[in-house]
Amino acid sequence: MPFNKNATIIPGKGTVLYANPDTAVPSNWATIDPTSTAQLAASGGWNALGHTSRENVVALSKDGGEATTLGSWWDAALDTQRGDTSWGVTINSLQVDATTMSMAFGGGVLDTVAGTYDVGDIVPANVALLIIVQGATTRMCIYIPNTNMQVGDAPELPTDAFFEIQLSAAIQNSPTTGKKFRFLHPALKASAVAAPTISAVTPANATANNNITITGTNFVDVTNVTIGGTAALMFRANSATSIIATMPAGTAGSAPVIVTTLSGSSAGFAYTRG
Secondary structure, three states: OOOOHHHOOOOOEEEEEEEOOOOOOOOOOOOOOOOOHHHHHOOOOOEEOOOEOOOOOOEEEEEEOOEEEEOOOOOOOOEEEEOOEEEEEEEEEOOOOHHHHHHHOOOOEEEOOOOEEEOOOOOOEEEEEEEEEEOOOOEEEEEEEEEEEEEOOOOOOOOOOOOOEEEEEEEOOOOOOOOOOEEEOHHHOOOOOOOOEEEEEEOOOOOOOOEEEEEEEOOOOEEEEEEOOEEOOEEEEEEOOEEEEEOOOOOOEEOOEEEEEOOEEOOOEOOEEO
16 A cells, blocks of 8 residues: 555544435535535535534544454364444534534424523434544545434533533434445545536526536536636536536626536636626
């Protein structure tokens, strides 16, 4: 195995997105801005959990899986068996809001007029998680398609730190794939994808706030779409050959379209906006 600096990451910062179980990973996972309402709205059902603890960072946990060696009189290490393994994840949320309350104390009653949340018998929440780990130049994500979540340790009341509510999630198998979690990292790709190309942009003469369809190749890990040098208001890669983008404000006339991915940028495609 060769040394590959690009396969390493220091988790400088991070956050967590949540969605219904088995919600697909956003196609722009490598660049999605978790603070952008517009990008989350176009993500296919993902929402931001918000601020989480910097001192008690998100952590995966493993229980079980210990090895037991069985032997015969002749061979003391004839066979090795391992017990069942269970996985979990803990997230210490800093935000005392409806989302955190419903995940920690499911089944409670929220009163948005009085600003209260009544806790009774806890009903665990089933959610998918996307843990975003951001390094200096590289992003890694951990996708957990199915969890059973409720409050972990009882909350404490420190005088010199943020109040934290610990979310404790048991990781379950995905109903679709049967897997527990997935690592996403650019270095895991078998080979580099070629830079994108554009073959068509329709309809012609689109104006601000209208959608255009960009057709081409290698629309994988799309990071940006510009029209006349201005970033599209929103874009979504439907496939490796099709992107929907929303026209930004601008004057009528020539407005070359450029698609940028982790592998590079396309040549500017001649387009005239209305």
